[in-house]
Amino acid sequence: MQNFKIENPTVLHFGRNVVRDLGKTVEKYGRKVLLIYGGGSIKKNGIYDEVMGQLKQINAEVIEYAGIKPNPIVEDVNAAAEKGKQFQPDVILAVGGGSVIDSAKVLSLAIPCEHSAWRIMINMAKPTTAIPLITVLTLAATGTEMNPFAVLQNVQTHKKIGYGNPLIYPRHSFLDPAFTFSVSRDYTAYGIVDLIAHALENYFGEGDASLSDRFVYSIIREAMEYGPALLDDLQNYDLRAKIMYAATCALNGLTVFGRVSGDWGVHDIGHVLSLMYDAPHGATLSVAYPAWLKLMKGRIPDRITQLGKAVFNASNSEETISSIEGFFKSIECPVRMNEIGINEDKKPEILDMMIKNKVNGVHYKLSKEDIGRVVELMY
Amino acid sequence: MQNFKIENPTVLHFGRNVVRDLGKTVEKYGRKVLLIYGGGSIKKNGIYDEVMGQLKQINAEVIEYAGIKPNPIVEDVNAAAEKGKQFQPDVILAVGGGSVIDSAKVLSLAIPCEHSAWRIMINMAKPTTAIPLITVLTLAATGTEMNPFAVLQNVQTHKKIGYGNPLIYPRHSFLDPAFTFSVSRDYTAYGIVDLIAHALENYFGEGDASLSDRFVYSIIREAMEYGPALLDDLQNYDLRAKIMYAATCALNGLTVFGRVSGDWGVHDIGHVLSLMYDAPHGATLSVAYPAWLKLMKGRIPDRITQLGKAVFNASNSEETISSIEGFFKSIECPVRMNEIGINEDKKPEILDMMIKNKVNGVHYKLSKEDIGRVVELMY
Numbered sequence: 121m122q123n124f125k126i127e128n129p130t131v132l133h134f135g136r137n138v139v140r141d142l143g144k145t146v147e148k149y150g151r152k153v154l155l156i157y158g159g160g161s162i163k164k165n166g167i168y169d170e171v172m173g174q175l176k177q178i179n180a181e182v183i184e185y186a187g188i189k190p191n192p193i194v195e196d197v198n199a200a201a202e203k204g205k206q207f208q209p210d211v212i213l214a215v216g217g218g219s220v221i222d223s224a225k226v227l228s229l230a231i232p233c234e235h236s237a238w239r240i241m242i243n244m245a246k247p248t249t250a251i252p253l254i255t256v257l258t259l260a261a262t263g264t265e266m267n268p269f270a271v272l273q274n275v276q277t278h279k280k281i282g283y284g285n286p287l288i289y290p291r292h293s294f295l296d297p298a299f300t301f302s303v304s305r306d307y308t309a310y311g312i313v314d315l316i317a318h319a320l321e322n323y324f325g326e327g328d329a330s331l332s333d334r335f336v337y338s339i340i341r342e343a344m345e346y347g348p349a350l351l352d353d354l355q356n357y358d359l360r361a362k363i364m365y366a367a368t369c370a371l372n373g374l375t376v377f378g379r380v381s382g383d384w385g386v387h388d389i390g391h392v393l394s395l396m397y398d399a400p401h402g403a404t405l406s407v408a409y410p411a412w413l414k415l416m417k418g419r420i421p422d423r424i425t426q427l428g429k430a431v432f433n434a435s436n437s438e439e440t441i442s443s444i445e446g447f448f449k450s451i452e453c454p455v456r457m458n459e460i461g462i463n464e465d466k467k468p469e470i471l472d473m474m475i476k477n478k479v480n481g482v483h484y485k486l487s488k489e490d491i492g493r494v495v496e497l498m499y
Numbered sequence: 500m501q502n503f504k505i506e507n508p509t510v511l512h513f514g515r516n517v518v519r520d521l522g523k524t525v526e527k528y529g530r531k532v533l534l535i536y537g538g539g540s541i542k543k544n545g546i547y548d549e550v551m552g553q554l555k556q557i558n559a560e561v562i563e564y565a566g567i568k569p570n571p572i573v574e575d576v577n578a579a580a581e582k583g584k585q586f587q588p589d590v591i592l593a594v595g596g597g598s599v600i601d602s603a604k605v606l607s608l609a610i611p612c613e614h615s616a617w618r619i620m621i622n623m624a625k626p627t628t629a630i631p632l633i634t635v636l637t638l639a640a641t642g643t644e645m646n647p648f649a650v651l652q653n654v655q656t657h658k659k660i661g662y663g664n665p666l667i668y669p670r671h672s673f674l675d676p677a678f679t680f681s682v683s684r685d686y687t688a689y690g691i692v693d694l695i696a697h698a699l700e701n702y703f704g705e706g707d708a709s710l711s712d713r714f715v716y717s718i719i720r721e722a723m724e725y726g727p728a729l730l731d732d733l734q735n736y737d738l739r740a741k742i743m744y745a746a747t748c749a750l751n752g753l754t755v756f757g758r759v760s761g762d763w764g765v766h767d768i769g770h771v772l773s774l775m776y777d778a779p780h781g782a783t784l785s786v787a788y789p790a791w792l793k794l795m796k797g798r799i800p801d802r803i804t805q806l807g808k809a810v811f812n813a814s815n816s817e818e819t820i821s822s823i824e825g826f827f828k829s830i831e832c833p834v835r836m837n838e839i840g841i842n843e844d845k846k847p848e849i850l851d852m853m854i855k856n857k858v859n860g861v862h863y864k865l866s867k868e869d870i871g872r873v874v875e876l877m878y
Contacts, residue, residue: 121514121737121740121741121744122514123513123514123515123517124513124514125510125511125512125513126509126510126511126513126645127510127511128507129508130505131504131505131506132504132505132506133504134502134503134504134505134756134757135500135501135502135503136502138502266505328737330721330724330725330741331717331718331721331741331744331745331748334716334717334718334720334721335714335717337713337717338710338713338714338716338717339710339713341713342709342710342713345709346709358500358707361500361757362500362709362710365500365710365756365757366710369710374753377513377744378513378740378744
């Protein structure tokens with residue numbers, strides 16, 4: 121087991137009506153609030169009104185930045201940062217899913233910093249301070265509500281990258297499972313894929329951490345047991361709650377403590393597909409994970425089989441991989457490129473972009489040939 | 500699932516040589532240190548010297564309170580508080596196992612408070628502040644290093660009770676598995692029982708929390724897989740690490756989030772036995788748990804069977820209970836009263852003391868008849 125430190129400052133408020141504590145929580149940091157959200161679905165489902173009601177109670181002075189895209193772009197963060205530099209908020213309030221919260225995280229560094237958001241993300245600037253960030257989660261998937269990571273893409277340079285900094289842990293995150301009731305069936309399924317993928321990325325990380333392995337199995341089994349039931353009953357509070365909590369646990373540290381790091385090669389692959397074809401993140405992962413596992417079958421058969429035995433009652437790596445692929449199919453997620461509308465003729469440009477984006481795993485390195493094989497295996 | 504909040508401020512430093520960061524961590528809180536420890540084993544195994552070396556590096560002014568007993572008593576805390584009130588430490592440094600850390604936790608409240616330690620524990624005084632507490636753990640068992648709980652006994656009133664207060668989370672806990680190398684085989688086994696018992700107390704708590712259930716299974720399986728190996732190889736760093744981390748996870752919140760609370764009836768039973776006969780905590784639990792489960796077999800057979808299916812491949816509650824009892828026996832922990840030297844003639848006085856101490860579960864209430872039956876079942 122590797123040395124590790126557990127230090128997670130995010131206060132997670134989980135359950136029914138937890139947002140009734142939002143106003144007084146915001147107030148601890150001040151009354152000038154920069155509210156950031158996405159395409160406006162929160163105005164349809166009542167969440168916007170509920171949040172604004174809380175802010176009204178504390179007489180908050182609010183400015184808004186709306187329109188964060190499902191595949192979030194750094195250009196939005198720069199635009200929001202300009203607003204923020206003028207307004208000088210005491211607190212940033214992000215209401216949305218991973219795209220909104222990840223944008224808000226980088227924004228929290230960019231407002232008090234002289235450099236652009238992208239320079240921060242590529243580590244050309246070293247921010248020393250962040251505006252306090254509070255989140256209200258509306259989509260169970262990325263785990264960003266309780267971790268120090270963000271993923272954004274740059275339209276100009278055509279890159280999509282991850283970034284981590286302890287300064288960007290949300291101070292508080294409010295998770296009311298009922299706030300995810302209006303998430304569509306397909307995006308609910310993508311969220312399930314995403315949380316499973318996070319557990320897997322850490323499982324395939326470097327270093328022996330047996331209890332973290334068991335937590336991975338626990339989270340995947342939870343998602344596999346209750347995910348399909350949820351897809352048939354999208355307004356079921358308890359099922360929404362189970363998936364929401366599982367998504368947080370998949371990437372709040374629990375699945376990696378005692379390892380050197382996770383792998384993240386499959387996310388790298390997925391990011392390129394999102395970047396090129398604006399494909400939903402979860403859909404890219406349900407295509408890429410089976411392919412990556414098939415590539416790795418000869419290299420790490422025992423590790424794959426260990427997972428299969430623990431989670432799927434599988435007896436070898438073949439069965440493990442077909443169980444994972446079968447589960448993704450069973451919840452109607454794509455497992456081949458043509459299912460997300462990316463035809464065979466795109467292979468050369470995909471390969472080029474993967475190489476340009478330096479797609480790789482932290483633990484299991486991917487050669488140019490490996491990437492070529494993964495691309496083939498996704499078809 | 501019940502609403503819950505995750506807010507654990509303890510920074511856990513886990514791994515080889517983590518104590519090299521102790522000095523600079525203490526220094527953040529100040530240089531006046533009240534050092535508290537137990538019977539002096541830390542002077543034999545070198546831990547005392549290592550800790551003092553760290554304190555010397557920051558020119559700390561140190562006073563000591565030594566001699567905390569394995570079954571810790573509130574009288575020691577009061578004596579330490581008198582020293583502390585004169586010295587006015589900036590920080591309390593607890594070096595030891597659960598007994599030392601639990602004493603230090605109540606001490607951290609008692610020094611700045613006008614009331615006695617016991618009045619704090621029985622909620623007759625409501626402390627509003629605590630001296631910052633830093634711990635160096637030398638025994639894997641209680642999980643106290645990352646939670647807000649303490650258990651102490653009162654020699655005078657002959658009671659042993661638990662207490663909880665968010666103010667007593669340690670600010671930092673240093674866990675070097677090598678610091679547990681010198682723990683004897685029997686106390687190592689008691690620690691394994693203790694951590695399993697904590698997972699079980701939460702499993703048998705009130706409320707449906709499926710992912711927390713899975714974390715319970717994970718922790719128990721980890722302890723059952725690696726515990727016996729550790730008992731045959733006490734200086735094995737990696738096995739020590741696995742058990743140490745499992746013990747932390749058993750009682751840092753992970754096994755209870757989403758429930759109303761744990762049950763804690765078995766701990767209540769065990770505390771009475773420790774109180775009366777100075778029996779080691781873990782040994783009382785390996786006797787009491789099988790008895791409690793046998794009592795509950797008719798009441799909650801499905802819940803017991805669910806555990807057995809997940810952890811022991813058992814098919815009913817009988818098999819589950821005999822698997823748990825069998826495991827405790829296999830690691831040479833007592834499962835009957837006579838094995839801890841408490842003979843049949845003690846039954847009446849035990850029953851009396853249990854009733855006087857109001858032994859009960861939070862979730863599964865114990866009538867006088869239930870307690871009588873548990874006492875019988877422990878023989």
